[in-house]
Every structure is written in structure tokens, then in C-alpha cells.
Amino acid sequence: MKLDVVTPQGAKVKDVEVREVTLPGLLGEMGVLPGHEAMIAALGIGPMVLETPAGRETFALASGFVEVLGDRVSVLAETCERSDEIDVTRAKAKVDEDVRRLHDVHPVEGEAYNVLAASLKKAETRVRVAGGK
């Protein structure tokens, strides 16, 4: 099946042949194989893994949705970075910063907390995808 990833910066992945896509669904990881039924699913923050004939590719994805229709998978995401585009040191620094800031946030729910928690999750995903555990 064919995969497209569109972001506000333009097409990130265009018409790439894939055997399987793993996506960060809202309720957890979600795999899409050829022959999937027509579906629209919201996506959270997490890694996207493509199994292409040439091998495996990993991306850090944040907020969006996926539409599966026939043998075409279209992903729309606010951000999408390929593993080799990620600056690991910066992502790690961001994780540390967010963790520090999270400690100072009271109450432990509410918008400020959620925003920060999302930011942390994004940074963690980037570190993980870049392979710099």
C-alpha cells in the first residue's frame, strides 16, 4: 500500500510503498496492514514506524490523524520528523527541562500541566526515535 504524510510544512512522505505502518493512536499503538477497512483515526504523540521493502524507517509524530482508504494511507500530523533529522542532544535537554518544570506545576491537573506533559511526551518520543535512549 502507499503512504503519504502531510504536515503544515508540506508533504513529509510522499507516495511511499509500505508493507505495514505502526501509528500512535489515541488509545495506544495501532498497526495498519494492506486491506485495512476504511478508517479515520485520531493520533497522539509517539513514534510512527514504516516497514518498507527497503527496510524500516522511524519518525517522531505529534498530533494528527490518519485516513485509510483502499490501499492508500494518509497521515496528517502537526509535526513529523524522521529519526535521522532529530537533534538528540537538544531533545534530551528538552526532556530534562520539561521534567524540571513539571515538578513546579501545581495543581497536577489543569491546562498548564497538560501542555507541559504533552511537551515532555513529544521530547521523549524524539529521543526514543532518534535511538538515544
Place this chain on the structure above:
Amino acid sequence: MATLKQIRRRLASVKSTQKITRAMKLVAAAKLRRAQENMMRARPYARRIRDVIRDVAEHVDREAHPMLQVRPEKKALLVVITSDRGLCGAFNSNINRRAERYLKGGEGGHEEVGLALLGRKGRDYFRRRPQYTVRKEYMEVLSDPTSERAAAIGREVVAEFIDGGLDAVYLVYNEFKSAISQRVTVERLLPIVRDRDGDGDTDAADAAQAADGIEFAYEPGRGQVLEAMLPLYVNVRVYFAVLESLAAEMAARMTAMESATKNAGEMISRLTLQYNKARQATITKEMLEIVTGAEALKG
């Protein structure tokens, strides 16, 4: 009558000004092209999100989603996008005056209107008018217009809207119509209401898609998909407004610099004429003096 030297100095100064305006025009043209490319890249994403929201929203209870709720608009926020730099004609003053008119005229019938400013020119304008409340300033967005920065603004206003701290959010910015025309628009960002039906091409695309009549499965469910999508829609609208405003700014600067270059050109030819006349007059005068001197000697 100006002396030769004065005219020459004036001429040199106008010429160097013209060099600058011409260079600025070229720079603006190059930047305009880049800004337009950015817009073009963001467009498919924005459209797709809007289409899906439209599809999904049709089948859910609108009241269930806080971002769709229309309340009496008591507390409103005006997000005003200007530019960081001047020399772009009436670009900034059009926006600032429009925003001020909105505030002064009580246009939306709000009890309380705050301002969120993007761009230094807007900030400077409203600093001189302390009678209006500036709630937020986002000065870093225009110099580095990433979708992340725009999304951060979107998240902030959405959070405040859901909290009930705001009942409505409006965008005031220069819409990019074409390279020679910009239009100041006031657009509602929140709550999300079914927007102006019939803006041409997209509706045709919608119709084509709807005709397929495919039943999608929604994961985790229609409601959640909509809930996840609405903030993204707000974010991309902010981002797109920033991109449009940047393109419009470059277009306005290009036009302004074009006419400045033309005016400088006219001034140069007028001054050159004046200079030549003055020079000729001096020569004639000197010749006369020589001739009369020679005549006198002869006598």
C-alpha cells in the same frame, strides 16, 4: 536658485536612496516568493483537516464540544497580526486602525476585549494607546514562523476559551489576495462555527469526496476524533494567518518600494534637468564676461 554644488549633492542623495529602495524591492520580491511557497505547502494540510472536521461534525451533537459552543460573547480576544518592520506602505496602519475601530466602536458587542499582538508594529501602536488592554505579545513568531509557534498560540487561546476565560477569539490580519492587493480581514477563530459556505474550489472538492459515500470507521470514536481534530484546526488557522500576513507584508513592501523607486527616478530626471540648466547658465554667463572683456580691451 540653488547652486550647482547644492544640486549635485541632492542628486547624489536621491540616487543612493533609489539604490536602496530598488534593492529592498528585489529582496521583498524574493521573500514574497518564499512566503507564497510556505502558504502553498500548508494549504493541503489545512484543507484536509477542515474537510474531515466537516464530515465528522455532521454526525455529532455540536453542544457536546466546548470548542463549538456559542456563548454570549462577553469576553473576547483580538489576535492582531502586524509586521516587525516598516516601509511597507499602509500595511500596518491599516491593520492597527481596523483593530482600533473594532475596539472603539464596540463592534462585537463584547463587554471586555483584550488584545494579543503579533509583530512589533502592532505592539508599538498599542503601547501609545494605553486605554486598550494588551493581554499577550508574541514577538518571536514572525521572525521564525514555524507551525509549532503558531500552535502554541492556538493552544493557549483554546485553553482559555474552554476555561471560560474567553467567549470568543478573532483574528485580525492582512489577507493575501494577490501580489498587488491585500485585504484587512476580521475572522472568528473561536468558537468554531460552520464557516462561510461557498468559498469556491474547496466546496467542489468536498462534493466530489462526499459523492464517494464511503463509510469510515472512526477510531476511537467520532466524538474523540472530532475532539482531537478541533484544536489542530485552530492551530493551523493561526499558522496560516501568520503565513498569509507575511506574504501580504512582502507584497505591500514590494509595491511601496516599487513606487518609491519610480518617484526617485522622476526626481532624478528633474534634478538632472535643473542641474544642466544651471550649468549652461553659468557657461553662458562666463562667455558673456569674456566677450565683454575682450570688447573693452579692443576699444
